[in-house]
Amino acid sequence: MLCLIVALPAEARPLAGHYKLRDKSASGPFSVFRNDTMALAVSGIGKLAAAAATAYLHGRLHRDGPAAWLNIGIAGHASRTLGDGVIAHRITDHASGQNWYPPQVLGLDLATDNLLTVDSPQLDYRDDLMYDMEASGFYQTACRCTTAELVQCFKVISDNRDQPATAVTANDCADLISSCLDRIDRVVDTLQSCAQQLAAAHAPSPELEQLTRHWHFTASQTHRLTELVRRWKTLAPDQPVWCSELKSQQRAGEVLLWMEQRLHTLPVKLC
């Protein structure tokens, strides 16, 4: 599941149209749109709102498996061209001075830059970096939900020294996001692929569920059982755990002992 956080309805519109997301807001505090593989929440302006929307979306969706998170929005920059799509490689919260560094390891091949999250619109563009109002709240919250490599911020430059933020309209905002959909697609595809890779590595084990339904395991026994099932499936993927010899065991402790003894006899082959 890929989760998008945007601040403005104008930012959400082109994304919802492009990815065919349906309104699932219900009566919640944030507008939510989703399909089977993607969800989008409209947070409103500000880092607190972005953090709250991130936490809210996580609460609604966490059962759907490991998520990747993407904040998409407009940003100002002293010198970059309007319409540039840029990934944040350092996010600084202006109020606290704290820094975060979204790992740039996904091979996105997009421009990256520093991003400063401010509490009010900046019109002097003092430093040569991106300015927004949501990223720091979004990023530190999303990193509580998943690994940092799957949390990224993609900003579209909407204003600069020559064309300041006061001139940006909602339509401009939507147009700018639309102009970057090809690059956004690249980010989305990469994040979804990585999230799927992680999910596959930690998929629930049907064998484990079958065993724990048949016998009562204590918490520590379940821990041991999980490890034994993992080892069994790795060393003998063609040998089902659930077999007649196992089924004849009376208690959970006997199951564990039987599995350990059986594992001792399995050859270790690395290829």
Add this chain to the structure above:
Amino acid sequence: MFSHIYIEEQVREHPRTRAICARFPKAAHITCRHYGEVFNPRSQNFRLQKPRPALILARKHKRRVLPTPDGYGIGGSRNYYFSHMLNCLYDCRYCFLQGMYRSAHYVLFVNYEDFESDMDCILAENSNAPAWFFSGYDCDSLALEPVSGFAAHFLPFFEKRPDACIELRSKSTQVRGLLKREPLANAVIAFSFTPEEIYQALEHKVPAIDRRLDAMAQLQEAGWSLGLRFDPLIYVEGYREQYRRLFQQTFSRLDAARLHSVSLGPFRLPRTFYKTIVQLYPDEPLYAGPLADTQGMVSYRAGLENELTGFCTEELLKHVPEALLFPCQVAA
């Protein structure tokens, strides 16, 4: 090679930083206050980072040169290790680094001179016995040599200090720099090996065994002292024949009489590292094998470890005299 280079503010103007950055003009430079801001955050995935790690240039402030654990050494009584770099170019699945560090980024400490200062202090403390300094614990000593210039910098330091010995441990074939200079009597270039089948399965991105042996043969021909490190010893079905073949292949290529040392060590990981690695690679057969947790250290079951070590020792003694063999007996 690097799309992004993180640079601590305090080393931004360091000559080594400038030289390294000049090698990667297209990389984005990102300033940070301390490398830990990038390297240490908890919510990171080593496996996701490993295909494309970034470079972090930093300064190491303290604990630069540390005593080795008891039982670690190749004949010296005073043994130390140091790491100019964290993380390795290679991706060996048995490596403890993937369990110890949250990030796979390479951290290169550019303040080599401070490491040298610390070594001089150690040498001054006791001049009665030579001190050994081992490199290659947190990284490969030679793999990033064209970028780090590590060996090119430190070997002249050791050349002027005959009472100090250095071991450069590596799986690399980056030996051009070594071949271009006179060999040092107080330097050992040590190469690590596992059998071909294990290499193929576990040692990702590492040069082929043949190529490493070629590099070793060139170094030996040029007069360098060489070490062989069969570490860690890996248990698999058919290990006896695999290790036997490896030793035959190795000693058919190298002159055993001119080796400095041969060591072997069991496969061991602290429990916390093991758990982290299993989370990263739950399907890895290496971590599904006959391992046991004894006092917080995960290793092969005692009988099996003894069998593996005993067999390899016996086989190695067919090729090298006992005086050259140093089994690693690090306490758990």
